[in-house]
Amino acid sequence: MCEIIVITSGKGGVGKTTTSANVGTGLAILGKKVVLIDTDIGLRNLDVVMGLENRIVYNLVDVVEGNCRMKQALIKDKRYPNLFLLPSAQTRDKTAVTPGQMVKLVDDLRDEFDFIILDCPAGIEQGFQNAIAGADRAIVVTTPEVSAIRDADRIIGLLEAADMGGIELIVNRIRADMVKRGDMMSLDDVMDILAVDIIGAVPDDEDIVISTNQGEPLVGMGTPAGQAYMDICRRIAGENIPIQNPAVREGLFFKLSNLLKRA
Amino acid sequence: MSVFPVFRKKNSGEIARNRLKLLLVADKADCSPEVMQMIKDDMIRVVSRYMDIDSDRIEIQMKKLKQPDCEGYSPVLYANIPIRDVPDKGIY
DSSP: OOEEEEEEOSSTTSSHHHHHHHHHHHHHHTTOOEEEEEOOTTSOOHHHHHTOGGGOSSOHHHHHHTSSOHHHHOEEOTTSTTEEEEOOOSSSOGGGSOHHHHHHHHHHHHTTOSEEEEEOOSSSSHHHHHHHHTOSEEEEEEOSSHHHHHHHHHHHHHHHHTTOSEEEEEEEEEOHHHHHTTSSOOHHHHHHHSOSEEEEEEEOOTHHHHHHHHTOOOTTSSSHHHHHHHHHHHHHTTOOOOOOOSOOOOSHHHHHHHHHHHO | OOSSGGGOSOOHHHHHHHHHHHHHHHHHHTOOHHHHHHHHHHHHHHHHTTSEEOGGGOEEEEEEEEOSSSSSEEEEEEEEOOEEEOOOOSOO
16 A cells, blocks of 8 residues: 655745655655655755765656656665655756646556655645645645744645645644743644644754755654654554654743633 | 733744734635725724724724634634714714
């Protein structure tokens, strides 16, 4: 059984590509056969985050246009034997591929893989429509910021309108210290506003920058974000793991005001 | 909202949450600032026919209100129209 998951967000810069790289790698570590597809045509990035940028010969558009066979375009990650990347094209734009072609592309991969992870571009235009066309379920990435959550809400509405099978949320870049002093929305605040199931909460972690610098996903490593991503992968694979809230608001004042709110 | 007036300064997390809640309702009700201004202008025109109102201090906004009859929240249009005077025009 193959599952096709699109990682999307609406807003740019919230961590879609980082999430795609870590979720794909984590599922491969769990023994699943995974292909990561970068659907951001014209702004290729997943290859760099994965550290595979020097191994690209053919890309997604080449496959769609029949310039090469699928096997030729898939890059095998030497670190994980079950992990593959289908890179995007850098010199083309979103109109090079249609939603129908994307559906066919993922269908051709369905028999060979356990998971197909689609890294969606920012925005709600054709690139987004292409990325969600062939997906069975969606993971929406957001950060605890007004702009990112507003866009996530819009994306969730569009996914629902497109009859997406399952929609789940990752709240990324939570800063425990700021939540504790009341200067950042908490996981509960975000869940309260966006009424969808949560599949993960990722703390803000400077190791993400280091791992991106090195082109080596940090999933499964001892760092807080690496741990959170591994938990997300296990949940995607069907394990029942409780969500670790990186930060709970505390202090006498909040306890008091919460008590009063409930009364 | 605070119980202690000394701590009236709101935390920015709470400000973000409140702004976002209203924003999403407005997004869904499709009320752009332009539409809100049009509603406000119309209200001023209608209400002014009956009473002297302070049109500079009118506040109108989309809010979420807990509804007693159903679960969850529903959007309401909240208007605060300060009255200066109710003239006796013999219409009452």
